[in-house]
Amino acid sequence: MTDTTTRRYTRERDEEENEQSTEDETLVCPECGGKLASDSEHGETVCKECGLVVEEDEIDPGPEWRAFDSKEKDEKSRVGAPTTNMMHDKGLSTNIGWQDKDAYGNALSSRQREKMQRLRTWNERFRTRDSKERNLKQALGEIDRMASALGLPENVRETASVIYRRALEEDLLPGRSIEGVATASLYAAARKAGTPRSLDELTTVSRVEKDEIARTYRYVVRELNLEIKPADPESYVPRFVSDLDLSEEVERRARQLLQNAKQEGVHSGKSPVGLAAAAVYASSLLTNEKVTQSEVSEVANISEVTIRNRYHELLEAEESVPGL
DNA sequence: ATGGTTTTTACTGCGTC
DNA sequence: GACGCGGTAAAAACCAT
Numbered sequence A: 001m002t003d004t005t006t007r008r009y010t011r012e013r014d015e016e017e018n019e020q021s022t023e024d025e026t027l028v029c030p031e032c033g034g035k036l037a038s039d040s041e042h043g044e045t046v047c048k049e050c051g052l053v054v055e056e057d058e059i060d061p062g063p064e065w066r067a068f069d070s071k072e073k074d075e076k077s078r079v080g081a082p083t084t085n086m087m088h089d090k091g092l093s094t095n096i097g098w099q100d101k102d103a104y105g106n107a108l109s110s111r112q113r114e115k116m117q118r119l120r121t122w123n124e125r126f127r128t129r130d131s132k133e134r135n136l137k138q139a140l141g142e143i144d145r146m147a148s149a150l151g152l153p154e155n156v157r158e159t160a161s162v163i164y165r166r167a168l169e170e171d172l173l174p175g176r177s178i179e180g181v182a183t184a185s186l187y188a189a190a191r192k193a194g195t196p197r198s199l200d201e202l203t204t205v206s207r208v209e210k211d212e213i214a215r216t217y218r219y220v221v222r223e224l225n226l227e228i229k230p231a232d233p234e235s236y237v238p239r240f241v242s243d244l245d246l247s248e249e250v251e252r253r254a255r256q257l258l259q260n261a262k263q264e265g266v267h268s269g270k271s272p273v274g275l276a277a278a279a280v281y282a283s284s285l286l287t288n289e290k291v292t293q294s295e296v297s298e299v300a301n302i303s304e305v306t307i308r309n310r311y312h313e314l315l316e317a318e319e320s321v322p323g324l
Numbered sequence B: 001a002t003g004g005t006t007t008t009t010a011c012t013g014c015g016t017c
Numbered sequence C: 001g002a003c004g005c006g007g008t009a010a011a012a013a014c015c016a017t
Helices: A011-021 A070-076 A110-127 A131-149 A154-169 A178-192 A199-205 A210-224 A233-243 A248-264 A272-286 A293-300 A304-319
Strands: A036-039 A044-047 A053-055
Touching: A131 A154, A131 A178, A131 A199, A154 A178, A154 A210, A178 A199, A178 A210, A199 A210, A233 A248, A233 A272, A233 A293, A248 A272, A248 A304, A272 A293, A272 A304, A293 A304
Parallel strands: none
Antiparallel strands: A036 A044, A044 A053
C-alpha cells in the first residue's frame, strides 16, 4: 500500500539519503547541500541542485602584469575586459573603438572615419541580432518582470537566469517558446529558494498556459538534471498566515503541526500546499483565532474538502506524538 | 494508453447564530 | 434561513509506468 501511495511526493526521502551520503565530500553547496559541478568553460562552480553559482571566475580575468603609466598599459595589454554574466553577451562581442585612430594610433582620413561610423552602427545592430543573444535578452527581461510581479527576491531571479542560460546552452529551446522556458526557469528557481509559487500563480503572470509551463518545467528539470525537492509545506505557511492576518503564534503552531506530521510520515504523497493550508487552519482553531475553511481555501487555492481531510490527519498525528 | 492515487466538484445533513 | 462544518460519491487531474 505505502508503496503506491508514497510515489508522488516522496522523492524527498531518496534525496535526503543522497545528501547524507555526500556530506563528507568537500564539494557541497552551502545553500542546499547539493552536489557541486565545476563548469570549466565558464570558470564557475555551480550547484547541480539549485543552480547557485558558488564560485565565479576561478580564473582571474585581470592582467598578470602591472602598468605604471598609460603608455605602458597600451603596450602590455593583450586582452579585453573581464567577462561578466550581467551582460547578455558576457561582454565578449566585438567592439569598435570610438576613437578615430587606426591600429597604430594614427588619425583616420575623413573618408575612413565615415566608414568606421557606419561599421559601428552595423556592428551594434548585429551584436544584439544574433538569435541566441536576443533570445537571452528577452528571456531575462521576462524573468525579471514575472519575478517582481510575484514578489520574488533578487537571488531567485539570478538563479532563474542561470537555469535559463543553461537551458539555452544545452539547446533546449528549439520547439519551445522563450516565455515557456523562462517561466519554467523561474518556477524552478522559486522552488529551490524555498519560496515556491504555485503553477497557478505563475500562470497569472506568464503569457503561456499552465500545461505548457508544467510540461516545459519537467523537461528542463530532466534535461539539466536539476534536482528539486518537493516543496516543503512549511514554506507556504508564512504567506498564508500573513494573507489571513493571523498572529505569529498561529504560524509557530502550524509549523509544529507540520513537523509532527513529517515525523509520522503522514505527509508522504500529499500535496504540500494542502498540508500547509490545513496546518494553518488547524492552528487557527488551536489558538482561538478562527478563520473559516473557505477563507483558507481561498488564499491557498485548495478545496475545502482537502483542507478537511488533511487537518484531520494532522490532528491525528499530533495525538500519537508521545510528548504532547 | 493505463492504472492507481489524490484533489475537486457537487450535494446533503447537522448544529448554531 | 444563512452560515460554517463534516461527510460521501463520482468526476477530474495527476503521475509513474
